[in-house]
Amino acid sequence: MNLDVRRHPGYRHRFNAEPERSTRVREEVASRIPEWQMERDYLNDYRRNVFPKRHIRYRPRAYPASFGTEFTFVCVDDPQYRRDVFSSPAQSRYPVVALESKSHLVKSSVVPEWFEALYFTEQLKMCHRKLKLDDDQTKHAKVLVRRYIGAIVDSVNEEIDASRPEGASRTRIEYTGSMYEGTKFGQPDEFDIMVVIDGSEDIEDEKMTPGYARLRVDQRPFLPYRFSRCLAGDKNINPTKMLDWFYGLVQRGINKISTSALDPVLKVSRHGPAVMVNIKERNGLSIDVDLVLCIQLDQQTYYVAKPYKDYAEEPPDWSLTCDPAMLWRQSFSVTETRTLASIDGAHGCRRDCLRVLKSVFRREPGLSKFTSFHLKTVLLRMFEEEDQWQSSNMGDRFFDLLLRIEACLEDRRLPHFYLPELNLLDGIRHVTIENVRRRVTQLIDNEHERNRILYICL
Incomplete structure (x- = not known):
């Protein structure tokens, strides 16, 4: 990569503002030998004291919340070595930790590409690990x-x-x-x-x-x-x-x-x-x-x-x-x-799905009327074969729960699990039920919105 730092928009302004410092820095750079001839300790001192650092953080897809890699690029304007020299990337000693929000605030409206590239089941498992x-x-x-x-x-x-x-x-x-x-x-x-x-x-x-x-x-x-x-x-x-x-x-x-x-x-x-x-x-x-x-x-x-x-x-x-x-x-x-x-065997995912659902419905103001007890009732009414609730099927089962919730809201009926003659949605205004249903439908149909909500849980 060949870069001419003098073509940077702020180059001329910075050096014109401080002509004496400009001359001093250029003379110091010119007096240095090329970096490839320097000893390691001398080279590190040279970079640390003469040139500013440019930090670029890159978070690998496989370790999104617990590991970070820091790349440091140093541009050298050296008359004896007429091209920019970049230092080799060095791994940071300190991990990059995902930010947490204690007040359930949206930390970012932009979902990173590494999260969107994951399978839905992997996204859910990642959220569950964070919520556990x-x-x-x-x-x-x-x-x-x-x-x-x-x-x-x-x-x-x-x-x-x-x-x-x-x-x-x-x-x-x-x-x-x-x-x-x-x-x-x-x-x-x-x-x-x-x-x-x-x-x-x-x-x-x-x-x-x-x-x-x-x-x-x-x-x-x-x-x-x-x-x-x-x-x-x-x-x-x-x-x-x-x-x-x-x-x-x-x-x-x-x-x-x-x-x-x-x-x-x-x-x-x-x-x-x-x-x-x-x-x-x-x-x-x-x-x-x-x-x-x-x-x-x-x-x-x-x-x-x-x-x-x-x-x-x-x-x-x-x-x-x-x-x-x-x-x-x-x-x-x-x-x-x-x-x-x-309810779950060695590798079941019923409780994992319920934990993620509760987090999503609590964080979203438009879903708060559908309480944790409602979510628990939907899950209890979805007893199926054990092999269908394996951890590897978490994405499919989570979708099934959303679809069942949507159907209950559309019918305005959610029978109590132990007293089926009671409708748990009675007493909630119809307009409120309809608003919740529309929000659930949006989560089902809109992948980007679903990714955004799940990413907030991290």
Whole structure:
């Protein structure tokens, strides 16, 4: 490559502005011997002190996020060697690390060629590797949760079981949510734990509408009333009073274990139907743990104190004939967590696809109305042969999920996986559903837009 630096647009201006420096630099260059005759140390010093560097970064396609190569070109204007001399490329000692955005901001609207050249499955796998939780951070967070939340729950369970009827099992905890399903992405900073009370001996349910029931204590006279402070009317258990009682138990549990100034700071607050405990270490690490009070009546029936959701289209065989404030919502979190935790074999990709989907739908404002629970339901309703969900088919299965989501939005119907008579899209405005459908269709049809969204996840 032959370049004449004097033809550069800024050459004449720079040397005319500093004539004395121009003469000095030219004389110094002319006094040097050609580079190919110099010793290595002398040559490096010559380049470092006399000539500016031009840095060009090139990122190899095979290692897009963890490796970088730096090429340094030095132009020499030497009267004795009448051509530009370029140094040989040298590999940088420092890797080029992809920029991260903690606030989910779009880092670039330009997708590099090396990413667009990858197969779709490879793009998805690369995104999944980026989204996957750090093992060391996850392990540390789980240790904190088990240590401190475990101590709090032990105190809570002791008070709950004080009046436990004979034959009922002790109160236990169930680890649920995305952290234990294997679909969490980002940081291991959110945990969901259910405090499960065995109500099989002294509590009955009266189903009022799909997914909701009224709970009442058994009226047999020899059974103790362990929830006497939470009753309303004719032995019905008031979910609001139950949550108030549970909140007080958690607060007392925190007061018992918060004895050392070296311990993390524990704070309790209300978080919808849950009692949230925040664990904050001195180094700034913060973890939110949602404790959800749950009453179990049999092996598959769990109820939580979540408010009643009035669906737009009520099933014809059901009608609401009681106070909505007295209803308990049926929960399938325990079953869902166990199903998703074991849904993939040695090389399955169901959870990998769900993790990438959740990231895409959370980052895109136009898709936020289609929640993680909606995505999970779509996946659960797509059980197919095991060999179709192998990791090598991740691209095809991801497309199938997008197509299924598009079909549900077009029909404005997504049946609940365990209660198919319930439509999870009821209550969402039709114009909102249509906007989400158009955005999903764009991701299906527009390869460049799909590449851009996936690249943002890196």
